Amino acid sequence: MMFLVYSRIPQGQCASIAGTVFVENPLLSSTIFANAHIVGRRVLIPILPRWAVLFRGVKTFGRVVSFCRNGCAVLGRVGVYPEVLTTPCGQSAGGGDGDFKFFFPQWARVFVTVEEHAGSWLYATEFQDACGDVIHKVCLTSESDLEAFRWWVELNQASNPSASFLRDMRSPWRVEGPAALCKGDARFLSGDDLRMLFRGMIETEVSVRISVGNEGLVQAARVRPNRLKEEGACVYLGDDESGLQLRVDRLAEVSLHCSLSSSNWILKAYDAEGFPACTVEPACGESSEGWERLLRDSIRSFSKQPEE
Numbered sequence: 001m002m003f004l005v006y007s008r009i010p011q012g013q014c015a016s017i018a019g020t021v022f023v024e025n026p027l028l029s030s031t032i033f034a035n036a037h038i039v040g041r042r043v044l045i046p047i048l049p050r051w052a053v054l055f056r057g058v059k060t061f062g063r064v065v066s067f068c069r070n071g072c073a074v075l076g077r078v079g080v081y082p083e084v085l086t087t088p089c090g091q092s093a094g095g096g097d098g099d100f101k102f103f104f105p106q107w108a109r110v111f112v113t114v115e116e117h118a119g120s121w122l123y124a125t126e127f128q129d130a131c132g133d134v135i136h137k138v139c140l141t142s143e144s145d146l147e148a149f150r151w152w153v154e155l156n157q158a159s160n161p162s163a164s165f166l167r168d169m170r171s172p173w174r175v176e177g178p179a180a181l182c183k184g185d186a187r188f189l190s191g192d193d194l195r196m197l198f199r200g201m202i203e204t205e206v207s208v209r210i211s212v213g214n215e216g217l218v219q220a221a222r223v224r225p226n227r228l229k230e231e232g233a234c235v236y237l238g239d240d241e242s243g244l245q246l247r248v249d250r251l252a253e254v255s256l257h258c259s260l261s262s263s264n265w266i267l268k269a270y271d272a273e274g275f276p277a278c279t280v281e282p283a284c285g286e287s288s289e290g291w292e293r294l295l296r297d298s299i300r301s302f303s304k305q306p307e308e
Contacts, residue, residue, distance in 0.1 A: 017043055025114055025121055027150055035157050036114075045112040046158040047125070051104050052093070055084035057152040058125070063143040068136055068212045068219035072269065072277035074245040075212035076238075077221040081138065097284070099220045106216035107135060112153050123149060127216075135216040187299065189254040189267075197267070197298050198237045201225045206290040207283035210244050213276065222283050244278060251277060256295065264288045265295050 017036050022028055022043050028036055036045050047054065058064075059081045067076050082096035093102040108130040115122050123140040140149060189197070201208065202225045211220040221242035229236040233249035246269070253270040267280040282288035 021116065022114065027114060027123065027153065041115060043114040045153060047110040047112055047156045048158050049107065049110055051107060052086045052090055054110065054156060058138060059083060060145065060148040060152070061140060062145040063141050065139040065141060066219065068214065068217050069134060070212065070214045070271070070277055072247050072250045072271050073212045075210060075219050075221060076243050078141070078241045101218040103216050129216060135214055187256040189256065191248045194248065194254050195230065195235060198228055198235065200294050200298050202228055204290055204294050206294055208280050208291065209283045211279045212244070246278065265292065
């Protein structure tokens with residue numbers, strides 16, 4: 001699974017698509033050209049930020065890849081987008097079997113993006129906060145319904161944006177500092193311990209529920225890991241339809257916590273400010289016996305490692 005999630009709009013001047021290769025794009029040929037601008041190497045089309053209306057249409061796209069990200073982790077899931085139900089006040093919403101939890105006061109703007117890659121077109125929708133950081137991203141796949149997507153764009157596109165609307169919206173990086181360490185029954189893991197635990201998930205074929213969140217969204221996915229890729233400080237764990245990409249070097253703390261409601265142990269990784277970067281727990285509807293056995297075996301392995 002390719003994780004193509006931008007943290008913010010690329011820096012650069014906005015330019016019209018007139019006279020460029022993007023004019024030949026099948027989606028852009030049906031939209032108002034004045035609405036589409038090239039920023040960096042992508043075309044951005046502003047969309048009206050009416051969240052409940054937008055998500056009623058996203059489910060018509062067919063099979064897509066949906067992402068949630070924060071400074072340490074990205075969670076991606078392939079599948080048809082679920083029904084999203086908003087609360088009466090419209091400030092929050094949920095989707096799927098608790099797989100999506102939306103907090104719309106943190107959302108500010110949304111763009112459709114078009115870019116060329118390896119001779120084909122990549123289409124996506126990026127939802128951003130007031131600083132321009134990506135809260136959520138939905139990418140079309142080869143199995144998506146491009147006509148449904150085209151209709152959605154034409155129906156929801158915003159008027160011609162001002163330069164300030166498309167400028168590089170930079171936000172300060174989170175201040176590095178001590179994490180809010182967990183108080184109570186917890187066992188702390190090193191980066192090597194975490195990698196060892198991920199390898200054990202694949203060997204034991206245990207199913208887990210992985211969650212990643214930011215201030216505007218929490219997204220969860222059921223994963224039965226069969227793929228592990230390690231490149232320096234970046235670790236990818238996933239199966240054929242979902243996956244977690246984690247920057248281990250940005251984590252301030254990784255620990256196991258005992259859930260008060262189910263007595264199951266939950267893996268939590270925190271960023272430098274003490275916010276959860278991701279959580280891993282037993283998959284819903286399945287016995288936690290395999291997960292508990294894996295943790296017992298892993299903890300024994302951790303304790304055998306020589307101290308530095």
